[in-house]
Amino acid sequence: xxxxxxxxxxxxxxxxxxxxxxxxxxxxxxxxxxxxxxxxxxxxxxxxxxxxxxxxxxxxxxxxxxxxxxxxxxxxxxxxxxxxxxxxxxxxxxxxxxxxxxxxxxxxxxx
Numbered sequence: 002x003x004x005x006x007x008x009x010x011x012x013x014x015x016x017x018x019x020x021x022x023x024x025x026x027x028x029x030x031x032x033x034x035x036x037x038x039x040x041x042x043x044x045x046x047x048x049x050x051x052x053x054x055x056x057x058x059x060x061x062x063x064x065x066x067x068x069x070x071x072x073x074x075x076x077x078x079x080x081x082x083x084x085x086x087x088x089x090x091x092x093x094x095x096x097x098x099x100x101x102x103x104x105x106x107x108x109x110x111x112x
Contacts, residue, residue, distance in 0.1 A: 006088070018054050020093035021101045028052040028104035033084070045108075050071045053102035057085035062108060 036049030045062045060082050084099030093101070 017091055018100055020090040020097070020099075022103065023053070023101060024103050025052075028102060029106050032104065032106050044063070047106075051084040051086050051100060051102055052092065053084060053105070054086060054100040055086055056084075056088035058086040058099065059082055060085055067100040077107070078107050080108050081105050 031052035032047065032049065035052075036047045038045055038047050040046075041061075047060045047062060049058070050056065051058050062080050062082075082104055084102040088100065088104050090100045094098075
C-alpha cells in the first residue's frame, strides 16, 4: 500500500509530531481526495485525516444560519482551513487545536 500524504513525515514515529504552523502544496489535494463533506445545522462539515499529522478532524465551512430559499444557491469559494485535530502536539499554544497545518480548498457548495 502506498502512502500518498503530501509530506515526508513518518506516521509510525514514537514521539508526537510537534505543533508547527506550516503548509505544503499537496495539503489541499489530500483534502479533496480523503475528506468527506456533510451538511449539519445549515453549514457544511469537512471530515477526514489531517494531511500533516493524519489525525481525524472536522472543519465547519460556510454560513451557519440560512433563511428559507425558493431555489438552492450554489456558492464557490476558496476556504482557508487549519488542522483541528484533538491529537497531542507538543509546543502547541494554549487554547489552540491541531498540529498547525493550514491550507486553502476550493469549494463548490449547493445551499
